[in-house]
Amino acid sequence: MKEIIHTHNAPQAIGTYSQAVKVGQTVYLSGQIPLVPETMLVIEGDISAQITQVFDNLKAVTQAAGGDLSDIVKLNIFLTDLTHFPLVNEIMGQYFQAPYPARAAIGVAALPKNVGVEMDGIMQLPDQEYS
Numbered sequence: 859m860k861e862i863i864h865t866h867n868a869p870q871a872i873g874t875y876s877q878a879v880k881v882g883q884t885v886y887l888s889g890q891i892p893l894v895p896e897t898m899l900v901i902e903g904d905i906s907a908q909i910t911q912v913f914d915n916l917k918a919v920t921q922a923a924g925g926d927l928s929d930i931v932k933l934n935i936f937l938t939d940l941t942h943f944p945l946v947n948e949i950m951g952q953y954f955q956a957p958y959p960a961r962a963a964i965g966v967a968a969l970p971k972n973v974g975v976e977m978d979g980i981m982q983l984p985d986q987e988y989s
Contacts, residue, residue, distance in 0.1 A: 865922035868915045872970070876964040877919050883985060885923045889978040891938070891970055905942050906949065906973045912977050913953045920981055926939035929981040930959045936976040940965040946975070 862888040863878035863885065871877060871888070877885045892901045892911035895918070913927070920926050935946055944961055950958075959979065969976045 860942070863919060863923045865918050867895055867918035869898060870893050871897075871921045878923055880983075883983040885920070885925070885929075885981040885983065886980045887916060887919055887930070887981060889976045890919070891973045891976045893971070900971055900973055905939075906945055908973055908975050909942075909946055909949045912975055913949065916977060916979065919954070923981065923983070925981055925983045926952055928955075928963055929983055930954075930979045931982045932980040933959045934978050935961065935963045936966045936969060937963065938966060938969055938974050942974065 859882075861880040862876045863876065863880055868877055872893075875888050878885050887888065890906035893899065893915070894901050894911065895915070901907050916930075917927050920929060930975050935943075937943065937946070940963070946963070957964075
C-alpha cells in the first residue's frame with residue numbers, strides 16, 4: 859500500500875507529482891529545487907543559498923514521512939555547473955554525518971525555474987517496533 863507524503867514545510871508540487879511516496883518503510887523523495895515554501899519563489903542569493911534551501915526542503919519532507927535526513931540511503935544531486943560540487947560536499951557535511959548515503963552527482967544543462975541545483979532521493983525508515 860502506498861502513502862502520499864505531503865507537508866506545508868516544503869515547496870508544494872509544481873507539476874503532476876507528490877513530494878514523496880511511501881511504500882512500506884521505503885520513501886521515494888521527489889526532486890527538490892531551492893524554492894522557499896512560504897512564497898514558492900527561488901531563494902535569493904548565490905548557489906550556496908540554493909544548496910542550503912534544497913537540503914532544508916528535503917529535511918522537511920523526510921520529517922513529514924516520519925524520518926529525517928539520516929534515513930536517506932540514496933541521494934541524487936543535479937547541478938547545472940559541476941564546479942559547485944565541492945560546495946555541495948561542504949554544505950552536505952552540515953546536514954549529514956557518517957555513514958553517508960550512496961550518492962550520484964549529475965551535470966545537467968538546465969533545471970526548472972533556472973535554478974542551479976536539484977536533489978531527490980530514497981529513504982529507508984527504521985522498522986517500527988510494536989509492543
